[in-house]
Amino acid sequence: MARIVYLNGDYLPETEARVSIFDRGFLMADAVYEVTSVLGGKLIDFDGHMARLARSLGELDMANPLTQETWLEIHRELLRRNDISDGGVYLQVTRGAPNDRDFVFPDPEKIPQTVVLFTQSKPGLIDSPSAKTGIRVISIPDIRWGRRDIKTVQLLYPSMGKMMAKAAGCDDAWLVEDGFVTEGSSNNAYIVKDGKIITRDLSRDILHGITRAAVLRFARESQMEVEERPFTIAEAQAADEAFITSATMFVTPVIEIDGTAIGTGTPGNVAPRLRAIYFEESLKTGI
Ligand code: PLP
Numbered sequence: 001m002a003r004i005v006y007l008n009g010d011y012l013p014e015t016e017a018r019v020s021i022f023d024r025g026f027l028m029a030d031a032v033y034e035v036t037s038v039l040g041g042k043l044i045d046f047d048g049h050m051a052r053l054a055r056s057l058g059e060l061d062m063a064n065p066l067t068q069e070t071w072l073e074i075h076r077e078l079l080r081r082n083d084i085s086d087g088g089v090y091l092q093v094t095r096g097a098p099n100d101r102d103f104v105f106p107d108p109e110k111i112p113q114t115v116v117l118f119t120q121s122k123p124g125l126i127d128s129p130s131a132k133t134g135i136r137v138i139s140i141p142d143i144r145w146g147r148r149d150i151k152t153v154q155l156l157y158p159s160m161g162k163m164m165a166k167a168a169g170c171d172d173a174w175l176v177e178d179g180f181v182t183e184g185s186s187n188n189a190y191i192v193k194d195g196k197i198i199t200r201d202l203s204r205d206i207l208h209g210i211t212r213a214a215v216l217r218f219a220r221e222s223q224m225e226v227e228e229r230p231f232t233i234a235e236a237q238a239a240d241e242a243f244i245t246s247a248t249m250f251v252t253p254v255i256e257i258d259g260t261a262i263g264t265g266t267p268g269n270v271a272p273r274l275r276a277i278y279f280e281e282s283l284k285t286g287i
Contacts (some may be wrong), residue, residue: 004081006074006117011081014118021137023114025094027101028155031057031114033092036075038119038245038267039126039279041085042286043075045247047219048210053091055121058149062095065113072287075202078119083284087122091115092153113231126250131275135171135244140164142175142182149204158185172244174257177205180230187246188212189254191231191239191262198239201228211245211278224270233257241268251275 002013025031050068057064066074075089094114098106114160144157161173162185174189175182182200183189188209190199197219202208221228236242240263242254251274253267 003118004078005058005076005119006115008112008115011077017116019116020097021113022099022101023094023097024106025092025114025153028095028103029152030060030105031092031094032060032062032151033090034151035088035090035247037088037125037250038079038084039283039286041079042283043072043079043089044282045077045210045214046072046287048213049247050233052121052151052208052210053093055062057093059147059150060095062093062113062153065093065115074117078117080123082119084121085123086125087120089117089119091117098278100187126279128249128252130171130249130252131272132267134253134271136256137172137174137184137254137258138165138168138170139181139258140173141174142177144175145231146180147204148206149202149208151207155186155200162184170256174233174236174284176233179232181233181236182206183209184244184246187244187249187252189236190243190245191236192241192243193239194236195270196227197270197274198227198229198231200230209245209247211247211250213253214282215245215274215278218281219274224274233267237262238262241270243271243274251278 001016004269005014005017007017034053036046036049037044054064055068096111096113098111140161165173180188183206216226236257237260242262244252251271253271255265
């Protein structure tokens with residue numbers, strides 16, 4: 001059965017959804033996106049993802065094409081039509097398709113934005129093998145643009161980073177700028193030392209992860225100590241634990257960085273505990 005996707009007001013089989021070759025998402029990466037995870041048919045941290053979407057659009061002088069209620073309606077309708085229990089919903093808004101290529105933004109009064117949503121089914125997402133084994137990462141220079149706080153579809157370098165990791169026999173890459181880790185290629189990065197959770201503070205240098213916000217809140221509520229500051233690869237290699245967070249990986253342990261085992265080289269206590277708390281709490285508020 002073909003997946004049903006949403007395109008500019010219509011629900012269509014994926015094979016029939018068509019976007020213009022002049023779409024600025026395609027030609028200029030002039031687009032923002034969100035990914036909301038789905039567990040047991042519920043959207044996790046939906047309000048957070050919608051708030052970040054609004055912020056990303058605003059930072060790029062794009063209007064939010066739909067209301068929060070309509071976004072929710074579309075998400076739910078796609079889950080229903082595609083019978084999704086576990087997985088995610090991807091959404092993308094582009095500045096639309098003028099009738100030619102031009103660096104200048106088109107007039108938003110004349111050119112409607114392109115809105116695309118589709119589901120991804122991932123049965124058993126909670127019990128993914130990497131959560132039990134942990135993942136191995138390499139470090140690479142962070143050569144992305146200076147507005148990483150905006151969730152744009154410019155994902156070529158993160159994609160290259162994953163390929164570099166794969167070529168090195170690892171799972172992912174941590175990005176390093178001026179000697180400090182910014183974040184993972186598609187996730188936020190953390191270390192744990194003497195029970196304290198350390199992760200880079202929010203700025204334009206990293207994406208403000210929705211999972212990050214939730215996990216740090218739950219950690220503080222559970223009396224765990226949190227310090228938001230940059231750390232180096234050497235500090236990470238000497239840490240007791242390391243982990244990442246994202247809407248698709250939740251909390252996933254990191255067991256090796258650039259060939260050096262972290263702690264015992266197996267997932268420690270803090271990351272699995274935070275993962276369990278994250279599921280428990282966010283399932284309560286899933287909609
Ligand atoms: N950092 C980057 C660069 C990302 O691409 C992502 C997710 O795609 C994250 C962090 C994690 O954000 P979230 O927890 O909202 O998925």
